[in-house]
Amino acid sequence: MNNKMIKRVTGIAAIAMSAVIFAGCSTAKTTSQGNDQTGSTVKIGVNLELSGAAAGYGNQMKQGVQMATNEINSKGGVNVNGKKKKIKLIIKDNKTSTSTSASVAAQLVNNDKVNAIIGTATTNAGTAAIPNETKAKVPALSPSATDPNFTLQKNGKAQPYVFRACYQNNFQGGTGAKFVYNNLKAKRVAVLGDNSTDYGTGLAKSFKKQFKGKVVDTQYFSAGDKDFNAILTSFKNKKVDAIYAPGYYSEIGLIIKQARQIGLNVPIVGSDGMADAKLVQIAGAKNASNIYYTTPFSKTVAEKNPTAVKFMNAYKARYHTDAPTFSALAYDSTYMIKQAIESQKSANSVKITKGLANIKDFNGVTGKITIDSKHDANKPIAVEHLNNGKVVGSTQIQ
Amino acid sequence: MTTLFQQLINGLSLGSIYALLALGYTMVYGIIKLINFAHGDIYMLGAFWGYYTINFWHFNFIFALLSAMVVCAAAGVIIEYFAYRPLRHAPRITALITAIGVSYFLENGMSYLYGADTRNFPQVIKQVNYNLWGVRVSNIQILILGTACLLMILLQLIIKKTKMGRAMRAVSVDPDAAELVGININRTISFTFALGSSMAGAAGVLIGLYYNSIDPLMGMTPGIKAFVAAVVGGIGSIPGASLGGFLIGILETAVQSVGLSAYKDAAVYLVLIIILLVLPAGIFGKNVKEKV
Structure with a gap:
């Protein structure tokens, strides 16, 4: 009960704060288009379930995002119109709660002025974040929200700023x-x-x-x-x-x-x-x-995919276990944003959105990804077969 | 018919865990009128203790079980000392809120220290299935049922036959009068917490072995269901808690076996509501009028 009280107070505080922020933005927003890239970094917000019921998945995704970012930064960063810019991650925990997810999204887009968001792991938390992301015109790419309606508006059209890297x-x-x-x-x-x-x-x-x-x-x-x-x-x-x-x-x-x-x-x-x-x-x-x-991330299929082999080895070297699917999806999400920036030659959040919508045959760990008109990720699907705890085969399904 | 018996076995194995947990609720409530919401998390601590001792110190099952009981007893006493004792004379709601706080502290503390991931419990006892007239019973199910019954009988003996047990009963009837006749109330309450928490610790190790999966939030739902079991049996009554535990276990199994699995938790809470409306003192509870 005590806890609820605190939640309520922080909730009200968050609403009040975002109200103030939005009030400040509304005049400026009419001309500006999303969050521009400033300084020497591209800011990517990470809105994940790091505690609460889905913490297991959220933490695996965090590892995937961090690994991809380290790789990109160690090679100098993302190529933004000829200039190399490092990625700066702003990682926030939404506690597997819809209200926290919405306020995390508001903080990321308004205070931290991120250029893109990776998250969330769950459909519910992700849906709660959509209004804030849409208002600020910052794209959000969820590694694992699978509900068909997640990327869709009520009228059946795609949510303009919402994408996913997994199947629906x-x-x-x-x-x-x-x-x-x-x-x-x-x-x-x-x-x-x-x-x-x-x-x-x-x-x-x-x-x-x-x-x-x-x-x-x-x-x-x-x-x-x-x-x-x-x-x-x-x-x-x-x-x-x-x-x-x-x-x-x-x-x-x-x-x-x-x-x-x-x-x-x-x-x-x-x-x-x-x-x-x-x-x-x-x-x-x-x-x-x-x-x-x-x-999408079949170990036997992945062994034939050089991107996946590289990822699996790097993951094992760093975390000493086999890479889980969620880390792979988050890793792909990070690289998809990189590709979107490089194809649009800009890290402005609206440009990244356009870049994400145009991703085609992206060579990811989890297969060749194409984003369709509904902002779903299309990629080949396989059925893996376990026997005595070992993967003994996989069947490609058409 | 065999299906019916099979489901009965399933229900009894599940119920014995609820019964072990319900004992802790009922004892603590009986003695200081506090619903110790952190009890389910003590059960989680027991499971994690079993996990670490078996994996890293290579304890065998019996030793892991006994050491988990000792460690959980200590944890129960420490929680009582730091969280509940300073509030002994505070309004009851204050202690209740503190209990919820302790529960959150244990759950999130363990998630923070060891990660929220599900872990697989080391299988120290190899599972063997017996076929009795078409009903499959595993040695682990027998072990759980046997250990649970043994612990419950032991607990009943401690309460009915030992001096400490008599002190516990005296404190639960009237703490002030008990103090007047020379009973050390603090020590008696600590002992009650130790006893109840050791039962939870044992349940934690048993459940780890049975299901092979533990996580920091595992105590939440079983804890609440055990609380319901304690209320159904009559909170404050030891045989009531055991019976309530088995009843809830069988009820949950029955609801699932008739195809209403989505409502199994709802069914348990519905029973709580019905019991509170129809028989507020529970099956074995005495209806004591409170002085105003």
């Missing part, structure tokens, strides 16, 4: 549905989704809409749940051919472990939230068999 749900869920029906030949499928994120519910919905077989049962869990025995026992009883489980590795790992322990050995198919080395650690290598997930 309909594409990924649809790919999962095709794979389960065509490749696994499963006809009776149970869906077990994470209903505490737009990611989980969105994927579950789009899978169900596009799956041609029969969805026998749909169940939901929330982030932080540890016991899935009851749900899995009832799935076993319904004799399902496969389970589609969109969510993050921390819960899906447990689902895999508990399914195998009750003797439910059907294929478990998930999404890119599973693509993390921790999945196998939590599930246990022996249990992690007959596991599939759709991912």
Whole structure:
């Protein structure tokens, strides 16, 4: 309760502060177009979930952004119309909260005058930041907000200043549905989704809409749940051919472990939230068999991609573990902003926005990325197959 | 039929964890009328202690369990000493808010020190599944149920048969009168915290082993559900807390098995509301009128 009180007070203070700032801007803004690049640096704001429920993903992204920035700066910086400018990161924690995310965005665009924003990890926090970013005409590139509506306005047009570097749900869920029906030949499928994120519910919905077989049962869990025995026992009883489980590795790992322990050995198919080395650690290598997930950042595919190999080695040297998907997406986001600046020959925030919208065949760690008219990232998708905790193959899905 | 029994086993394993946690809530409430919201986080500390001792000092399971109980008991006493004792005579709401503060402190402190990531708990005991008339029971489920029951019986013996237990009961009935007959109230309250927290520590290690996944926020939801279990059983009553824990565990499993998994938390809180409306003292609670 005490905490709530403080939150409320800071919330009011933030609103009051931004009101003052906006009041100051409104007269000047009529002529100025976004935030210009000033001095010897390009300022990139980072609005991420560094604490709270999504802190695990936010911190991995922070690592990806920092790695990319260090690489760019060690080579002299970004080429802004012939002059090399170093990137200055302004990293702020939105605490996985929508209200904090909105105020972080306001601070970044108005006080710090950033030229572009990377973030957020989650759709909810990202959506809350959109009004402030749009008002200031500063582009925000989210490494992992997957909800289809995230980059769209109510009228169906793209949000002018919002981009993403990942798939949107309909594409990924649809790919999962095709794979389960065509490749696994499963006809009776149970869906077990994470209903505490737009990611989980969105994927579950789009899978169900596009799956041609029969969805026998749909169940939901929330982030932080540890016991899935009851749900899995009832799935076993319904004799399902496969389970589609969109969510993050921390819960899906447990689902895999508990399914195998009750003797439910059907294929478990998930999404890119599973693509993390921790999945196998939590599930246990022996249990992690007959596991599939759709991912842009497939280790086997990545081994043929020189950008990805370089990234994976550098990540391992620095953090001593295999690079997680979220770090890869954030790393790509940083380089996408660099490319946008260099293609427009300007680091003005409106110019960066234009540059991001025009990205085509960008050679990223997570594949060749093209930003489409809806500001979604299009890139090839693969399904990875785990056996005994090891990636044994990957299938390209058309 | 086998499915029914299978779900019952699932419910009992889950329920034994809630029961162990509910004991701590109920004991602390019984003695100082404080709902110790930091209790769920003590459980998290126990799980992390087990994680580090097994991984880095190569403790075996029994030793990790016992040492986690000792460490959590110490943590409980320290929290009581620094956070609750200065507020002993303050209004009850002050202590309650402090408890929430301690809970946030432990959760975010651990996130800050060790990261918010989920970790996999070392599997010191290899899982073996037994097939009993079509029902699969794992050795870890038996271990959890057995340890939980053993600890609950031990706790009941301590409270009913030892001198300290008698002191605890005396303080919970009337602290002033207990002090008059020569009971050291501070020591008794510390002991209660130690006992309750050690149960939470044990639950932490057991849950780590069972689910193989721990994180700094793991105590939040189980803590609240254990609180509900304590209220259902009759807050202040030890057998009530055990029964309440098992009931909540079975209820949650039942709700999920009939296909309403999205509402499993809601069902638990609905039970809390119904109990508070219909039977405010809980199943085993005595309805004591408060003097005004």
